[in-house]
Amino acid sequence: MQEKKKHYVRPLNIKNGKIEMNYGAGGKASAQLISELFAKYFNNEYLMQGDDGAYLPAAEGHIVMATDSHVVSPIFFSGGDIGSLSVHGTVNDVSVCGAKPLYLSAGFILEEGFPLADLEKIVKSMAEEAKKAGVYIVTGDTKVVEKGKGDGIYINTTGVGVVPKGIHLSGANCKPGDVIAVSGDIGDHGIAIMSQRANLGFETEIQSDSASLNSMTEALVKEIPSLRCMRDPTRGGLGTTLNELATQSKVGMKIEEAKIPVKEQVTAACEFLGLDPLFVANEGKLIAICGPEDAEKMLEIMRANPLGKNAQIIGTCVEDENCFVQMETPFGGTRMVDWLSGEQLPRIC
Amino acid sequence: MQEKKKHYVRPLNIKNGKIEMNYGAGGKASAQLISELFAKYFNNEYLMQGDDGAYLPAAEGHIVMATDSHVVSPIFFSGGDIGSLSVHGTVNDVSVCGAKPLYLSAGFILEEGFPLADLEKIVKSMAEEAKKAGVYIVTGDTKVVEKGKGDGIYINTTGVGVVPKGIHLSGANCKPGDVIAVSGDIGDHGIAIMSQRANLGFETEIQSDSASLNSMTEALVKEIPSLRCMRDPTRGGLGTTLNELATQSKVGMKIEEAKIPVKEQVTAACEFLGLDPLFVANEGKLIAICGPEDAEKMLEIMRANPLGKNAQIIGTCVEDENCFVQMETPFGGTRMVDWLSGEQLPRIC
Amino acid sequence: MKYISEYRDSAIAKEITKKIAEEVRPERTYRLMEFCGGHTHVLSRYGLENILPKNVEMIHGPGCPVCVMPIGRIDSAIELAVKHHVILCTYADTMRVPASGGISMMKAKAQGADIRMVYSVSDAYKIAKENPDKEVVFFAIGFETTTPPTAVVLKQAKAENIKNFSVFCNHVLTPAAMKHILNNPNGVKIDGIVGPAHVSTIIGSDPYKELAEKYKKSVVVAGFEPLDMLQAILMLIRQINDGRAEVENEFIRAVKPEGNVKAINLMKEVFDIRDSFEWRGLSSVPYSALKLSEDYAFFDAEKRFDLPYRRVPDNKACECGAILRGEKHPSDCRAFGTVCTPETPIGSCMVSSEGACAAYYTYGRRTKK
Amino acid sequence: MKYISEYRDSAIAKEITKKIAEEVRPERTYRLMEFCGGHTHVLSRYGLENILPKNVEMIHGPGCPVCVMPIGRIDSAIELAVKHHVILCTYADTMRVPASGGISMMKAKAQGADIRMVYSVSDAYKIAKENPDKEVVFFAIGFETTTPPTAVVLKQAKAENIKNFSVFCNHVLTPAAMKHILNNPNGVKIDGIVGPAHVSTIIGSDPYKELAEKYKKSVVVAGFEPLDMLQAILMLIRQINDGRAEVENEFIRAVKPEGNVKAINLMKEVFDIRDSFEWRGLSSVPYSALKLSEDYAFFDAEKRFDLPYRRVPDNKACECGAILRGEKHPSDCRAFGTVCTPETPIGSCMVSSEGACAAYYTYGRRTKK
Amino acid sequence: MCLAVPVQIIEVLPGDEAIAEIAGVKKTISTALIEDVQVGDYVILHVGYALQKIDPEEAQKTIQLFNSQVSA
Amino acid sequence: MCLAVPVQIIEVLPGDEAIAEIAGVKKTISTALIEDVQVGDYVILHVGYALQKIDPEEAQKTIQLFNSQVSA
Numbered sequence A, B: 001m002q003e004k005k006k007h008y009v010r011p012l013n014i015k016n017g018k019i020e021m022n023y024g025a026g027g028k029a030s031a032q033l034i035s036e037l038f039a040k041y042f043n044n045e046y047l048m049q050g051d052d053g054a055y056l057p058a059a060e061g062h063i064v065m066a067t068d069s070h071v072v073s074p075i076f077f078s079g080g081d082i083g084s085l086s087v088h089g090t091v092n093d094v095s096v097c098g099a100k101p102l103y104l105s106a107g108f109i110l111e112e113g114f115p116l117a118d119l120e121k122i123v124k125s126m127a128e129e130a131k132k133a134g135v136y137i138v139t140g141d142t143k144v145v146e147k148g149k150g151d152g153i154y155i156n157t158t159g160v161g162v163v164p165k166g167i168h169l170s171g172a173n174c175k176p177g178d179v180i181a182v183s184g185d186i187g188d189h190g191i192a193i194m195s196q197r198a199n200l201g202f203e204t205e206i207q208s209d210s211a212s213l214n215s216m217t218e219a220l221v222k223e224i225p226s227l228r229c230m231r232d233p234t235r236g237g238l239g240t241t242l243n244e245l246a247t248q249s250k251v252g253m254k255i256e257e258a259k260i261p262v263k264e265q266v267t268a269a270c271e272f273l274g275l276d277p278l279f280v281a282n283e284g285k286l287i288a289i290c291g292p293e294d295a296e297k298m299l300e301i302m303r304a305n306p307l308g309k310n311a312q313i314i315g316t317c318v319e320d321e322n323c324f325v326q327m328e329t330p331f332g333g334t335r336m337v338d339w340l341s342g343e344q345l346p347r348i349c
Numbered sequence C, D: 001m002k003y004i005s006e007y008r009d010s011a012i013a014k015e016i017t018k019k020i021a022e023e024v025r026p027e028r029t030y031r032l033m034e035f036c037g038g039h040t041h042v043l044s045r046y047g048l049e050n051i052l053p054k055n056v057e058m059i060h061g062p063g064c065p066v067c068v069m070p071i072g073r074i075d076s077a078i079e080l081a082v083k084h085h086v087i088l089c090t091y092a093d094t095m096r097v098p099a100s101g102g103i104s105m106m107k108a109k110a111q112g113a114d115i116r117m118v119y120s121v122s123d124a125y126k127i128a129k130e131n132p133d134k135e136v137v138f139f140a141i142g143f144e145t146t147t148p149p150t151a152v153v154l155k156q157a158k159a160e161n162i163k164n165f166s167v168f169c170n171h172v173l174t175p176a177a178m179k180h181i182l183n184n185p186n187g188v189k190i191d192g193i194v195g196p197a198h199v200s201t202i203i204g205s206d207p208y209k210e211l212a213e214k215y216k217k218s219v220v221v222a223g224f225e226p227l228d229m230l231q232a233i234l235m236l237i238r239q240i241n242d243g244r245a246e247v248e249n250e251f252i253r254a255v256k257p258e259g260n261v262k263a264i265n266l267m268k269e270v271f272d273i274r275d276s277f278e279w280r281g282l283s284s285v286p287y288s289a290l291k292l293s294e295d296y297a298f299f300d301a302e303k304r305f306d307l308p309y310r311r312v313p314d315n316k317a318c319e320c321g322a323i324l325r326g327e328k329h330p331s332d333c334r335a336f337g338t339v340c341t342p343e344t345p346i347g348s349c350m351v352s353s354e355g356a357c358a359a360y361y362t363y364g365r366r367t368k369k
Numbered sequence E, F: 001m002c003l004a005v006p007v008q009i010i011e012v013l014p015g016d017e018a019i020a021e022i023a024g025v026k027k028t029i030s031t032a033l034i035e036d037v038q039v040g041d042y043v044i045l046h047v048g049y050a051l052q053k054i055d056p057e058e059a060q061k062t063i064q065l066f067n068s069q070v071s072a
C-alpha cells in the first residue's frame, strides 16, 4: 500500500465523506483510501509490502484456493455485515476443503456516494474476523462505479490455505453407508437477512449464524480418519448442498426430517414466507460426512465446538444411481429433497 | 463444479438467453450455468474437482497473491474485452512480483438481464488468455444482482504464483542510480477504451495493449541479477506508477520526456481530450528497474519479447527526500510528474 | 407454534393413517379430489401420498390461482409493464409462468421492465404512493383468499383519491370452478372432495352444500396441516363407506358455515361477477371470476390501459389443462421432468409450488406409486 | 501532427530561449501577464518558467473561466440539480470546484444528483432530446471560445422548439476583465500582456488595441504551443526594450484582426451583455458577462427556475482572488499544498488544470524559482 | 398463493392494524377484514391480512377428535 | 477549458458537420461557426466546434520567423 506525501494531504473525512469516482482512479485519492482505511485496519506485514501482489511464505503440502463475491443486501444485518460475511464465506470455503486458511485477498467494488463511515465499519469488521480466524488480508483492490451501477458495496474475497500432508477431502468421496452430520440449526442466516428487508417487514430475534468454521474443520480433519468431505450449506441451503454432494459422489442420501435442527423462530418465519428451511442459507454451518465407524466421534467433535452445540447426525449415504436425496418425514412418508429451484430471495450473501 | 441430472434439464439458451436472478441463487440454474458455460471453457482438472475450493499441488518457494476487480466499460473494446483484461490484469500483478503465475480464481457479478451470449464470449476469451499465459482458472463464484444494481458484468480475478528461490522483488528496492525502463508505447489501453465511449465520440485505430506479461517478467527475473522491481502502469498510468515506486523506495526519479514512447495517435487523442499520456492507463506494459550495470541487458531482454519491441530506458532513480518524480522536457525545462489527481475517465479497467 | 405444532404431531398422524387403512374397503377405490393447491402441496411436502392405502387415490384439482391463469392474462400483465411502462406489482408466484413468445414476467424484468414482487396488495399501494409520477398496477390474482385484501386496498385508494394506482383484476371464484368440473359428463370421476381451507374461512362451508345435494359428492372442508388432511381423508372415506354425501367441516377452528360476512360484503361492494372468464384447462367458465364494480371502474387497469383479452392456446405438449381438470396425472405428460422442469417450465402447473407438476417434480419423482 | 509538432520543436525552442536570454536587459525586470489559463498551463507543462531568465517574471492572469466563477454561481448550478431535479450538464472542469457547505458538483453527483459531464454543449442538447420528460440545463461557462457553440445550440433549440432544454448562462468577456485589472491603481504592475490564443480566434486582435493605446501596455497575441509562448515572450521583451506599446499577433495562422465575424454576429443575436457580473477575485465587473437575449429568454434557466444570484464570500484562507488579479503567487497562500491540494481544493484555482495553483502544484512545486 | 399462518395478536394498532406474533416472529398486519380484534386472539394471516379468527373451543374439539381416534 | 486542437477536415457532411482528423484520430465536428469549409482545410477545434480556419500561408510565415531567429 502506498504511503503518500503526508503533509500534502488532508485526512479523509470518514465521518461525513462519501466515495467519489476518483477514489477508484488509481491516483492520489486511491492511495489515500488505502493508507487511511484499508492498511490501517488490515495492517499486517504482507499487506504493508505495498507491491502489486503479496509475497508470502511458502506453504508446505497442497494449497487450496477459494473465492466468493459478496453482494448481500442489506449490508448491515443482525449478526454481521457484508465485511464479516466476506471473511467467513471464504475462510469457510477454504476450511471445508480440509485446509488451514492463511491468506485472503479483498476486492471492493464501491458505488459512488457510498458513505466512508459505513466503509470503515465494514473494513473494521473484516479486520476483526480475519484476526479471529487467524488469516491475513494480504492484498486488495478498489474500484468505484457510478451511482446507479452498483449497490453501495460489493466485496470479493479469495482465500488461500494449506492442506496437511495426506489429507484430500472432496465432495466426490462419499460412499453408501457414510454418515451425514450438520453442525447446528439451519436457516438462521437467510431468515436474519430477510427479516431486515423492508418489503417483507417482519421482525425476529434470529441472528445470522455467519462465522468462521476453521476451528471446527481443523479438529475434524485431525481427529476423524474416515472424514470424506465437509461443506458449508450457504446459498441453496442444506437441501441443495446435500444434492451437490450426492451428485458429486454418485450416491443417494436418506435423511430424517425429525433430526434436522431448526429453531422454532426460523420455522415460524418460513411459515410466513412460504419457504422451506432446507433451502434457506446458512453462513456458519457445516455438513460433514464420514465413515459409519467415526460417526459418534464426529458428532462429539462438532458439539465440543461452541459453533456446533446443536450438531446432529441427520442421515446416511445410500446407493442410488439417480443420486436423489430423500427425506423421511415424521409421518413415515418419504419425499424427495431436490436442489433449490428458482431463487428464495436474492442477494442473501 | 456440480454436474446436475442431465436428462432433466434443457440446455441453456446461450444465443438468446439472459441472466435471471436464479442463476445466482446457488440452486439448479447456478449449477447449470457453471457446467454449461464456465466448466466447459475453463475446463481443467482443478476446477473439475467441483469442491468449494480447488485443491492444488504444493508450490515450492514463496508464493505471491494478487487481486483485481474489473469493471471496465464498454465490456468489449478494441484489442480485448473484460474477460481477457481480467486475466491479463491479475497475471501481470502476480508476474511483476517476480512470480510465475499458476492459478486464478474468477468471481462474476452479473446484472440481471445480461445476455448469455456476451457472457459466453467473455468466458471464452478468459479461457484463451489463461491458456496463453499458462495459468489455470481453478475456482469461481457467480452472483446475480438486480437490474440497475450493476453494469452487465464485473469480474474479480485473484491470482497465485510461485517465486523462484532467492528472488524477492519489491517496489521498495530501488536505489539512487538505478535505471528505469518501460516496455513500450504508453497510453494505448486508456485511449482505446475512451474512443469507444459513445459520449466522447472519436475514432482511432488504437487498440488496447492488454496482454499477459509473464513471459517478459520471467526472462527478466532469470537474466537480470540486479533487477529491483517491476510494475505494470495500469490505472493512473506511467506517471502515477513511478510516483508509487519512488515513494515506496524513498528515492526521487528523473525521467526524460523525449525518451518516453508514445504513439502519435495516442498523443493526438490526448490533445483532443486534454489528457496527458503519462496518466493514461496501460494493460500490457511493464516498468522495470535495475542497477545501472544491467541496464543494457534489461532493455535487450525487453526488446527481444514481441510485447517489448519499443522498450526504452526513460530515466534513473536519484536521491530526493521528497520522493519527487521529475521530468526533463525537450526544451531543457524540468517539471514535476505528480500522481494522477482526480480521475481521467472512470471505469477503464 | 400454537395451531401448527398440534396439527403436525407424527404419533397422531400414524394413528389416523392406521384408521384409514382399517376403514378402507379393499374391494373399491376412493377417488378424492383435493380442490386446493394448498392441499396438493401438503400431500407432497409431508409425503402423505405414500402412506395412504393404494386404493385411496388423490386427484389434484384446479385450485391453484397461478395454474389456472391463462396465457393471455399473463401476456396482458407483461404488456402493461413493457408497453405502458407501468410499475407492475405481482405476487411472486406468477413471475415464472411462461407467457407468449418465450417470455415470462421474470424475463421481462431481466430485460428492464419494472415488475416488482410484493408480499401484499398493500405493498403495491404503498409503491403507488411513493411514485406519484408513475402508473402502478397491481396484478390481482387469487381465489376468495386474496380477493378481500384487494377490496380493502381499493376502498382505501378511492377514499384517498390516489390517481396512479389501478388493479388488473383476475380474481376467480371457487364454487364456480368446482361445479364446472362436476358438470362435465366426460370429466373425471370422483367420490369425494377435500374442500379448501383458507377460501372457506371467507366463503364458509355453506356454498359446498350444492355439491353434496345436487352433485351427490361427499365434501369435507379441511385445514392445511398434515393432520387436517389425513383427518379429512378419513372423514371422506367414512362418508363414502356410509353412502353419505354431506358437507362436513374438519376446519371448524376457522371456518363457519356462513364464512366471514364482513369480507363477503366488502367483495360485493368492490367487485362484480364477470359473465364468463377463461381458465386454463377449463376454457370459459360462466360467472367464475370478478371484475371491478361500476363504483371502482376508475381503478380498473383493463379500462385505464385498454387491455382487450386475447386468447392464446397453451403449448401443445403441455397437459396442464387435463391435469387441472383432474383427468391426467403429471407423469402422463411426456414433457414432465425432461423439457419441463421448474427451471424451464412449459406450463403453469410446473411453476407454482401448489401446481401438481411442480409438487410432484420437487417432492415426488422418486416415490410415485 | 501538423500545426502541433512544428510548434514543439525543441531545437528551435532552445534558439528562441537563447535569444530571450540575449535580449533581456539585466538591469530591469519584465513583468508579463499571460491572461489565459491555457498559457499558464503551457508554461508549467513544458517547464518553460525555469528556462526563462530570472528577470522575466510571468504573472498569471484571470483567464480561467472555472477559476473566476464565484461560489454563488456554482451553488445555483447545484441547486438546479438537487432542488429542481434537472439533469445538469456541465464541462468536466467545474465538477470539483468547492461550493457552499463543503459540497461540489462531484459530491452532489455522488449523493445522487443527476449531474453529467459533457464534452460539448451539443451533447447536453442531445441529452435533452433523449429525455423529453426531464428538464435538462446546460451550465454554460467560458470566455468567447465556448460562447459561440452555446449560441449555435440555442439557435437550434429555438428552431426545433425543444421545451425541456435551457442554459444557465455564465459566459464571460475577456476584454472587460483585462481592463478591470489595468484600471486598478493599486493593482499588479505589468509591462506586457500575452494575449489569448483561442479567444482571439473569435474576437480577433483588434479588441486589445485599447490596452496598448489607452493603458500603454505591450500586447502579443500568442498560440498555445510552447514555441508560440516563447516567441510571444521574445516579442514582448523586444517591444518593452523598444518602449513600444502595440498589439502584435504571433498567432497569425488563426487570428485575424477582426476575428470570426460569423461567430461574433451569432453571439450578438443570442446574448445580451449583463450590466455587471461578479468574478471571483475581481468582485463585480461592469459589462463583463453575457445573458440570454430577449429572443432567447425562454431558454434562460435563471428565469425558468427563478434562480436569484446570492453572493457567497470565498474561503478566508484562500488567496484565489489576489492570485487571479495577478497580485499574489500560489506559494504566497498558506493553504497551498498543505490543506489545499487538487484532491481537496479550497479554492477554484486548485481545481482547473488551467488554474495557477493547480498548475503550480502539479508541475512546479519542485522547481519554483 | 394460499399460504396462510395462524398468528396471535399481541397489540392492536389504530387504523385496522395490529402486531401479530408467531414463535417470536412479529409482523404488523391488517385486521380490516375481521371484527372486534382483541389482544390474545389468534387469527389466520394471509398476504398481510387476517382472514378469520381462530375459535379456541372449536380447535379444542378437533384435537379431542384426533385423540379420540387413538387406538387405546 | 480552453483546450483546442488543429484538425484537418477530411469529409464535409450535411447540416454544418464535418469529419475531422488528426494523426489518424477522427471525430465528427460542427462547422456551424465557420464559412466555406473544404476538405483539406485545417481548423481549430474546441468543444466539438471549429472556431476558425488555420491559414497555411500565415502559418508558414511564423515558421519562417522561428527559423530566421536560429543563430547561424
Ligand code: SF4
Pocket: C317, C318, C319, C320, C323, C330, C333, C334, C335, C336, C337, C340, C341, C345, C346, C347, C348, C349, C350, C351, C357
Ligand atoms: S409437466 Fe410441464 S408441460 Fe407437462 S403438464 Fe406439467 S406443466 Fe405442462
Ligand code: SF4
Pocket: D317, D318, D319, D320, D323, D330, D333, D334, D335, D336, D337, D340, D341, D345, D346, D347, D348, D349, D350, D357
Ligand atoms: S492554494 Fe488553494 S486556498 Fe490557496 S489560493 Fe490557491 S486555491 Fe486558494
Ligand SMILES: [Mg+2]
Pocket: A066, A067, A068, A093, B052, B140, B141
Ligand atoms: Mg466460493
Ligand SMILES: [Mg+2]
Pocket: A068, A088, A089, A090, A092, A093, A234
Ligand atoms: Mg463461501
Ligand SMILES: [Mg+2]
Pocket: A092, A093, A231, A232, A233, A234, B052
Ligand atoms: Mg461453500
Ligand SMILES: [Mg+2]
Pocket: A140, A141, A142, B067, B068, B069
Ligand atoms: Mg488493483
Ligand SMILES: [Mg+2]
Pocket: A184, A185, A186, A187, A188, A189, A209, A281, A282, A283, A284, A285
Ligand atoms: Mg443457520
Ligand SMILES: [Mg+2]
Pocket: A052, A140, A141, B066, B067, B068, B093
Ligand atoms: Mg491488483
Ligand SMILES: [Mg+2]
Pocket: B068, B088, B089, B090, B092, B093, B234
Ligand atoms: Mg492489475
Ligand SMILES: [Mg+2]
Pocket: A052, B092, B093, B231, B232, B233, B234
Ligand atoms: Mg499492477
Ligand SMILES: [Mg+2]
Pocket: A067, A068, A069, B140, B141, B142
Ligand atoms: Mg461461491
Ligand SMILES: [Mg+2]
Pocket: B184, B185, B186, B187, B188, B189, B209, B281, B282, B283, B284, B285
Ligand atoms: Mg500502452
